[in-house]
Amino acid sequence: MSLDERKLDVLRAIVEDYVATQEPVGSKALVERHNLGVSPATVRNDMAVLEEEGYIRQPHTSAGRVPTDLGYRLFVDRLSRIKPLSPAERRAIERFLAGALDLDDVVHRTVRLLAQLTRQVAVVQYPSLARSSVRHLELVPISTTRLMLVMIVDTGRVEQRLVELPGPVPDEAVSDLRRMVNEKLVGKRLSDTPPLVQALVDEVAPDIRGTMATLASVLLETLVERHEERIALAGRANLTRGSLLDFQGSLRPILEALEEEVILLKLLGEVDASTLRVRIGDENEIDNLRSTSVVSTGYGPGVTIVGSLGVLGPTRMDYPGTIATVRAVARYVGELLGNN
Amino acid sequence: MSLDERKLDVLRAIVEDYVATQEPVGSKALVERHNLGVSPATVRNDMAVLEEEGYIRQPHTSAGRVPTDLGYRLFVDRLSRIKPLSPAERRAIERFLAGALDLDDVVHRTVRLLAQLTRQVAVVQYPSLARSSVRHLELVPISTTRLMLVMIVDTGRVEQRLVELPGPVPDEAVSDLRRMVNEKLVGKRLSDTPPLVQALVDEVAPDIRGTMATLASVLLETLVERHEERIALAGRANLTRGSLLDFQGSLRPILEALEEEVILLKLLGEVDASTLRVRIGDENEIDNLRSTSVVSTGYGPGVTIVGSLGVLGPTRMDYPGTIATVRAVARYVGELLGNN
DNA sequence: ACTGGCACTCGTTACAGTCGAGTGCCAGCG
DNA sequence: CGCTGGCACTCGACTGTAACGAGTGCCAGT
Numbered sequence: 001m002s003l004d005e006r007k008l009d010v011l012r013a014i015v016e017d018y019v020a021t022q023e024p025v026g027s028k029a030l031v032e033r034h035n036l037g038v039s040p041a042t043v044r045n046d047m048a049v050l051e052e053e054g055y056i057r058q059p060h061t062s063a064g065r066v067p068t069d070l071g072y073r074l075f076v077d078r079l080s081r082i083k084p085l086s087p088a089e090r091r092a093i094e095r096f097l098a099g100a101l102d103l104d105d106v107v108h109r110t111v112r113l114l115a116q117l118t119r120q121v122a123v124v125q126y127p128s129l130a131r132s133s134v135r136h137l138e139l140v141p142i143s144t145t146r147l148m149l150v151m152i153v154d155t156g157r158v159e160q161r162l163v164e165l166p167g168p169v170p171d172e173a174v175s176d177l178r179r180m181v182n183e184k185l186v187g188k189r190l191s192d193t194p195p196l197v198q199a200l201v202d203e204v205a206p207d208i209r210g211t212m213a214t215l216a217s218v219l220l221e222t223l224v225e226r227h228e229e230r231i232a233l234a235g236r237a238n239l240t241r242g243s244l245l246d247f248q249g250s251l252r253p254i255l256e257a258l259e260e261e262v263i264l265l266k267l268l269g270e271v272d273a274s275t276l277r278v279r280i281g282d283e284n285e286i287d288n289l290r291s292t293s294v295v296s297t298g299y300g301p302g303v304t305i306v307g308s309l310g311v312l313g314p315t316r317m318d319y320p321g322t323i324a325t326v327r328a329v330a331r332y333v334g335e336l337l338g339n340n
Numbered sequence: 341m342s343l344d345e346r347k348l349d350v351l352r353a354i355v356e357d358y359v360a361t362q363e364p365v366g367s368k369a370l371v372e373r374h375n376l377g378v379s380p381a382t383v384r385n386d387m388a389v390l391e392e393e394g395y396i397r398q399p400h401t402s403a404g405r406v407p408t409d410l411g412y413r414l415f416v417d418r419l420s421r422i423k424p425l426s427p428a429e430r431r432a433i434e435r436f437l438a439g440a441l442d443l444d445d446v447v448h449r450t451v452r453l454l455a456q457l458t459r460q461v462a463v464v465q466y467p468s469l470a471r472s473s474v475r476h477l478e479l480v481p482i483s484t485t486r487l488m489l490v491m492i493v494d495t496g497r498v499e500q501r502l503v504e505l506p507g508p509v510p511d512e513a514v515s516d517l518r519r520m521v522n523e524k525l526v527g528k529r530l531s532d533t534p535p536l537v538q539a540l541v542d543e544v545a546p547d548i549r550g551t552m553a554t555l556a557s558v559l560l561e562t563l564v565e566r567h568e569e570r571i572a573l574a575g576r577a578n579l580t581r582g583s584l585l586d587f588q589g590s591l592r593p594i595l596e597a598l599e600e601e602v603i604l605l606k607l608l609g610e611v612d613a614s615t616l617r618v619r620i621g622d623e624n625e626i627d628n629l630r631s632t633s634v635v636s637t638g639y640g641p642g643v644t645i646v647g648s649l650g651v652l653g654p655t656r657m658d659y660p661g662t663i664a665t666v667r668a669v670a671r672y673v674g675e676l677l678g679n680n
Numbered sequence: 681a682c683t684g685g686c687a688c689t690c691g692t693t694a695c696a697g698t699c700g701a702g703t704g705c706c707a708g709c710g
Numbered sequence: 711c712g713c714t715g716g717c718a719c720t721c722g723a724c725t726g727t728a729a730c731g732a733g734t735g736c737c738a739g740t
Contacts, residue, residue, distance in 0.1 A: 024733090026732065026733050026734085027733075027734080028732085028733075029732095029733095038682070038683090039682070039683050039684075040683090040684095040733095041682075041683055041684070041685090041735095041736095042681085042682055042683070044733090044734065044735075044736095045682090045735090047734090048734090048735075058733090058734085059691095060689090060690065060691065061688095061689050061690055061691085061733085061734075062688090062689050062690040062691060062731090062732065062733055062734070063690085063691075063732080063733070063734090064732080064733065064734095065733095101501070101502060102500070102501060102502040135480070135482065136480045136488075138478050138480065138490065140475075140476045140478065140492055142475065142492075148476075148492055148498070150478065150490055150492075150498065152480055152482075152488055152490075152500075156502070158488070158490065158498070158500040160442070160492075160498040161441070161442060162441060162442040162496070234599060235599075236576065236595050236598075236599065237591075237592050237593075237595035237596040237599065239595070240590060240591050240592040240595065250580060251577075251580055251591070252577050252580040253577075255576045255577035255579070255580065256577040258576075259574060259575075259576065259577065364702090366701065366702050366703085367702075367703080368701080368702075369701095369702095378713070378714085379713070379714050379715075380702095380714090380715095381704095381705095381713075381714055381715070381716090382712085382713055382714070384702085384703065384704075385704095385712095385713090387703090388703090388704075398702090398703085399722095400720090400721065400722065401702085401703075401719095401720050401721055401722085402700090402701065402702055402703065402719090402720050402721040402722060403701080403702070403703090403721085403722075404701080404702065404703095405702095
């Protein structure tokens with residue numbers, strides 16, 4: 001049985017009311033608050049159908065209805081009206097991000113802003129290394145057998161790594177190495193560098209080949225193994241907004257999940273298309289987060305995507321508003337990165 | 341009226357039992373679990389005195405007693421027996437920290453370890469810049485009017501900052517600047533550098549004085565304004581351990597406080613003596629954390645202190661255990677830093 | 681196809697009663 | 711004088727009952 005127009009209206013009304021009040025919504029209250037043009041009894045019939053189809057459910061017999069994950073999904077996909085940001089919000093975003101000094105600053109401001117605007121937990125991934133290009137590599141001797149490798153990429157990220165050398169290396173050799181790696185790698189996308197790094201080891205003079213090999217392995221480790229992604233988080237306190245029931249009673253699994261970088265990365269999803277993505281409740285692959293929804297999107301200068309950001313909250317969230325905010329913030333951040 | 345030995349025993353027993361069971365402890369249960377050698381009635385009399393003196397209180401008339409902040413204070417200062425770490429714990433600490441690659445790694449491992457061992461929220465401050473010495477300064481041209489300033493200090497921290505120059509500067513000038521700042525600053529403690537930086541501006545050739553001045557101001561900002569402290573946190577999920585009553589009902593204020601870097605720094609306290617510090621409940625200056633206790637201490641190679649670390653939990657915490665763990669972890673981290 | 685009416689369900693709230701842990705006090709004992 | 715056993719008392723926790731009411735499903739009527 002397909003749902004006619006009015007049934008969809010009813011579902012939309014239920015979602016909106018439930019999100020607003022956080023209480024199961026009954027047929028009578030519905031017709032009062034939305035002018036559906038029909039009586040409560042009719043709405044009840046519609047509700048029965050919606051329930052049968054799995055879009056809403058009753059917490060208990062004598063209670064109103066609550067949307068299911070499926071219901072939210074339908075709402076997000078087909079029923080929600082786009083909610084434009086208020087000028088005040090736009091201004092807030094602009095002003096808040098404008099003063100940023102460097103990448104760290106941009107990311108921190110962004111994540112706080114997101115948390116504040118959506119009143120939820122915000123997650124921002126630093127521009128991914130894999131999608132950036134090398135701007136400069138610096139080698140700083142720390143002792144005769146130790147180097148500090150500092151890599152600066154075009155998105156502004158700076159990564160450093162201590163390199164333990166197999167044996168002492170004179171300063172001139174370090175200079176040589178510095179010159180060589182820079183010549184070979186600067187301007188290249190990090191995802192393209194592994195073969196180049198490999199080639200370097202082969203080309204280098206035999207006397208410093210061992211050193212170069214060590215350096216190369218550290219480089220590869222830093223560049224390729226994408227676990228070098230970094231993430232900023234804010235707004236955890238927002239989890240305590242609303243009743244505890246939002247998260248089936250305990251914040252514990254959620255707080256735990258939020259401490260695992262790996263999980264957060266999975267949660268933001270692959271930084272693929274710039275399309276905004278909404279994962280509702282059970283759609284999340286992470287068990288601890290089955291009772292939450294995640295709205296995420298990629299960001300970057302222009303059309304290229306260098307990282308992603310998003311927010312996490314109860315399935316009972318204001319989807320239209322959240323979606324609008326996440327999208328807007330991502331766009332501003334992208335622009336900001338372009339200017340750098 | 342002063343408290344005799346037995347009353348102190350009673351207080352100790354109350355604290356230990358309450359920490360273990362999380363329930364108000366009555367006179368009968370007390371004599372059963374600890375062999376105090378007296379009857380419940382006697383204990384009741386002692387309790388009455390302890391209550392009058394403000395060390396314990398009754399949640400309600402027909403309930404057992406619960407320690408007050410003052411009671412915990414007395415317990416920590418005079419009653420707790422030192423609880424040596426188990427060999428297993430020692431080994432865990434050693435093994436967990438041994439594999440660390442660089443400073444970031446050390447800090448992250450430490451904070452996780454602390455959270456895990458104490459089952460509370462762990463806080464670790466990165467080695468304070470002010471207490472470190474400059475190892476190397478690097479200037480990387482980003483564009484003709486932009487430099488990336490990278491500072492490496494002896495504790496392994498690496499700070500970077502974007503410098504907007506007043507006008508275009510040729511590469512040779514950058515090299516000159518690099519040489520000059522390094523000559524002047526390497527090996528100096530950061531807290532001693534401000535006058536040196538100032539002097540640099542005066543000494544420099546007039547044609548690049550403007551550039552140097554800009555660079556100097558960024559340097560001073562990075563070095564002096566100690567808001568450049570960094571902090572790592574872990575174990576927030578542990579706040580949900582035990583009943584919600586531990587934190588008078590809501591985690592919200594605590595989670596909020598934990599998101600503010602400034603507050604965390606205040607919480608760790610001045611990195612003064614290496615003495616371990618316990619702040620119990622109301623002793624905390626931060627309003628949001630009046631229902632928590634903080635155990636913190638400084639750490640550093642040898643006797644010098646470069647940062648501090650600690651844990652935060654309910655006032656009802658295992659003080660002896662926590663204190664022992666915090667102290668041990670701090671010592672290990674200090675050693676580790678010394679080896680670098 | 682929609683509506684009004686009605687019986688029914690069931691969670692919530694209020695109230696009364698019981699239970700028991702724990703207390704304070706006191707008289708008695710060594 | 712300090713400790714103890716005994717006892718009356720308090721008060722929260724728990725239980726059972728009853729009334730309430732929001733909300734439902736169903737059905738007959740328009």
